[in-house]
Amino acid sequence: MKKILLLEDDYELAETIEELLVDAGYSVDLVHTGNEAVDASYEKKYDLFIFDINVPDMNGLEILEALRAAEDTTPAIFISALVDMNSIAKAFEIGAQDYIKKPFFPQELLIRVNAKFTEQTKSIEYKNVAYHPSTKELYVDGHIVSLGDVQECICHTFFTNIGKVLDKGILMECLQNPSDAALRVALNKFKSITGLELKNIRGVGYILEKS
Numbered sequence: 001m002k003k004i005l006l007l008e009d010d011y012e013l014a015e016t017i018e019e020l021l022v023d024a025g026y027s028v029d030l031v032h033t034g035n036e037a038v039d040a041s042y043e044k045k046y047d048l049f050i051f052d053i054n055v056p057d058m059n060g061l062e063i064l065e066a067l068r069a070a071e072d073t074t075p076a077i078f079i080s081a082l083v084d085m086n087s088i089a090k091a092f093e094i095g096a097q098d099y100i101k102k103p104f105f106p107q108e109l110l111i112r113v114n115a116k117f118t119e120q121t122k123s124i125e126y127k128n129v130a131y132h133p134s135t136k137e138l139y140v141d142g143h144i145v146s147l148g149d150v151q152e153c154i155c156h157t158f159f160t161n162i163g164k165v166l167d168k169g170i171l172m173e174c175l176q177n178p179s180d181a182a183l184r185v186a187l188n189k190f191k192s193i194t195g196l197e198l199k200n201i202r203g204v205g206y207i208l209e210k211s
Contacts, residue, residue, distance in 0.1 A: 002047040002117055003027045007037040007063070008079070009055045013106075017050070020106050021113065034058030041067060041074075048116060049076040050109070053087065061087070065094045068173050071149060073156055075116055079109065095170070124159045127211050129194050131159040138194070145193055150174055154190050158198070163210040165201050 004021060008014035009032045018030045029044070031037045034057035041049070041063075049067075051060035064076050078091045081102040091099050098112055124131045130139040136152050138145045147155060153174035157166060172178040175186060187198060187206065198206045 001025065001027045003029070003044065004048045004050060004113070005037065005040055005044075005046045006030045007032070007034070007049070007051045007055060007060060009033065009052060016106050017109060020110055024110055024114070026113070032056070034060070034063055037063050038066070041072065046074050048113065049074055050113070051076060051078055053078060053080040053082055053091075061090055061094065064091075064096065068095045071153060071174070071176075073153055077109070077112060077116070079104070093167075093170070095173070124162070126159065126162065126208075127196065129196065131155065133160055140194060147193070150176065150186055151190060151193065154186055155194075158190070158206075158208040162208050165205050165207045167205040171206065 004026050006014065006018060006021070006028055008017065008030070011032070014030055014032065018028045021028045029040055029046075031040055032055070034055050037051065037055075037060075038058065049064070051063060053060040060078060060080070067074070073095075075097045076095065077098040077100065078096050079100045079102060080087065082088075083101050088099050097116060100109060100112065122133070124133065128141050131137070133156065136147070136156055138147060138155055154171065157171060157174065168180075168183065171183055171187070175182050190196075191198060196208065199209055200206055
């Protein structure tokens with residue numbers, strides 16, 4: 001059963017979403033404040049985060065940013081009344097997979113959640129390499145390759161964003177001690193493990209181009 005952490009301080013909306021997700025077969029932990037969400041995320045491993053942004057103690061953006069800094073790559077969906085482009089851009093910049101603007105039909109959220117888990121079950125095939133986002137397993141020429149935490153994060157980031165230019169800052173989040181030199185070493189190791197080429201877009205970032 002997939003486990004979801006739901007952060008929403010509107011009690012009525014939170015209970016509606018929780019009931020809908022549970023009826024759909026998901027396990028849901030519901031919290032109403034930022035501090036509760038942080039505590040829950042460290043106590044359990046979740047398959048998906050659903051975070052409101054404007055909540056007590058610590059907002060949803062700050063929480064996800066802290067989790068990404070701690071190398072937590074759990075997929076995240078934001079649900080928020082904030083519709084300004086800065087908030088939306090910030091959400092995706094720090095690693096959100098989706099952003100739903102309030103008000104919305106709860107059924108829409110369920111459709112998006114189902115879609116996220118459907119995507120995760122698929123294998124991403126690229127040349128002679130196969131990557132399974134749900135298990136974070138990497139196969140090269142049909143043989144599974146062992147990855148450390150840093151390489152696992154880099155691998156997941158590139159394979160779930162094939163054809164997209166990734167800002168260096170996003171890739172830096174995979175490193176334990178971020179620096180330009182450490183990033184170059186990590187990317188060279190990724191290329192050595194996979195045999196794939198990454199294109200450096202000077203002054204912007206890196207891209208694993210579509211095959």
